[in-house]
Amino acid sequence: MTTSRNRSRSTRDYQQLDAAHHINAFLDQKALNQEGPRVMAEGKGVYLWDTDGNKYLDGMSGLWCTNIGYGRQELIDAATRQLQQLSYYNTFFHTTHPAVNELSELLFSLLPGDYSHVIYTNSGSEANEVLIRTVRRYWDVAGKASKKIFIGRHNGYHGSTVGSASLGGMKFMHEMGDLPIPNVVHIGEPYWFAHGGQLSPAEFGRQCAQELEAKILELGADKVAAFVAEPFQGAGGMIFPPESYWPEIQRICRQYDVLLCADEVIGGFGRTGEWFAHEHFGFQPDTISIAKGLTSGYIPMGGLVLSRRMGEALVEHGGVFAHGLTYAGHPVAAAVALANLDTLQREGIVERVKTDTGPYLQKCLREVFDQHPLVGEIQGTGLVAALQFCQHKPTRQRFANENDIAWRCRTIGFEEGVIIRSTLGRMIMAPALVINHAEIDELIDKTRLAVDRTAAEIGVL
């Protein structure tokens, strides 16, 4: 199929414009400019087309955000209506607007547990920036102003701005620009395949959680504000912690009065088959960072959800919280988010991930890759999964050049017409939640071709 819109410009024209003016995300711009990026032009459902007319099954739902798939008319209509009615207004200086209030009403009806307030932002990074200031403000008003330190995890990802990249534990990001900021420290990640040694997953999960307790005791509980983590690590390789991990983390946070902050920027809005990933893992965070699936990526929007304890304390204390973003709660973004959540709910899409498409994807992956010579571990639930590449399964020995191997697999995937992502030595997938069985079959078949070709190239098949 070729793209339907007639373009006066060629792929090369767009590549040249990109090279002339654009600094793209997370890559070596010089190398990219020589190669030229793919130019994506159209999307429908789970498929994308580039300007050369190549069709791809998008196994990553953009950047794990187009939960409802590309091109849904309900969202387009909601944006159009809102643009016609009130294209912009803010929530500063004693004003609000219907779109943001109607979104909040639906959002809190979907949230399990006792949450009362949300601070809207434009992205996940901003949600986590806001988290730092809001948590410190909370401890100030709660009379525990000495609680200032945040504990994150190595290889966690919370965004690309100064504060959010500090909370994250990406070493290569910290090395650029003197991060982390003061009062942010990190503990290990619950990545059993890489770091579990001779321990069982359950023992390792508990041990990782107890690292948090040791760190709190080392720093002093009166100094520690919060523990910040993704329920499952996304950009760090779609790493699912052992089942023993989250209950123990929750126990420790409660015992030492340390806020438990879940970054649900990827996990939120149905990815695991629950509305929020912390429900899947069985814990109850104090804050929830949201973005991506909130609008299915149609328009930027994020937010920080607060427990009733925090929200009401901030409100009841009174006084100005000196924070505000011009576009936070933007009416058009709010209208799109409302239409998105409403459609996900009305069509039972999250329920379907839990009972049908999620189990089907997980079953097919295990049938196809369990015995594959290149794959040492398969993790995932709902519509999110990872394949761990490894050299020697019994010892969980990883390839020294696992990054290159996984990157090669990703490139072959594009040639086969499927988009899967490589992170460290893992291939990860998170398709749109509207994917059907036939499309899952295609995703698996094409992923298998990519993994087989990669294995053949390095001589393990």
Ligand code: PMP
């Ligand atoms: N938190 C997590 C868990 C993420 O995966 C991301 C983005 N991949 C972010 C925060 C940052 O979100 P954004 O790119 O919208 O700033």
